[in-house]
Amino acid sequence: MSEDVRATIRDFITGNFPDLALKDDEDIFELGFVNSLFAMQLVMFIEKTFSLRVPNQELRLDSFRTIDSMAKLVERLSSDAQISTG
Template sequence: MSDTAHPTAADTTGTGGDTGGDDITSRISTFVTDRFPQAELTPTQDIFALGYINSLFAMELVMFVERAFAVTIPNEELSIDNFRTVESMSGLVGRLRPAVAAG
């Protein structure tokens, strides 16, 4: 298996004034479409409704999000709704990342 979807250290630091929401969305979308190239995926597309996702890939999604964005997903956030769409995963990352822009 290839680990080409893993970010560089610079991608996960969370430094800078911008949360990088577009980058987060793009990277999550790329991760999913790399696994399922036949999927036509939009940020609001329910990836579970596409029929490609099984429990193993759901765990891969959790691990990808944690590694790629340097976050730890607490048990209470391990809800299918947080992983149903690229947009919901991006929102989860935004909530879990340290609030570097908060003042």
């Protein structure tokens, strides 16, 4: 898993919550600071930053709970995009 992808996602989250010291495997929903509006901002950030479209079937909490799960999502969607255009 690319550290660059995790770092980019981490920077976005901590940019919105500067006092947060977040580990890559911590559940951001369980921590209680994420609401539905920020969840949608995360989706839009990932789509724009990584030039991806997150399909409806991936719009579930488990895909966005942790930095690690979001990085896996980005890598999976990036891989799928390369396969379909390659």
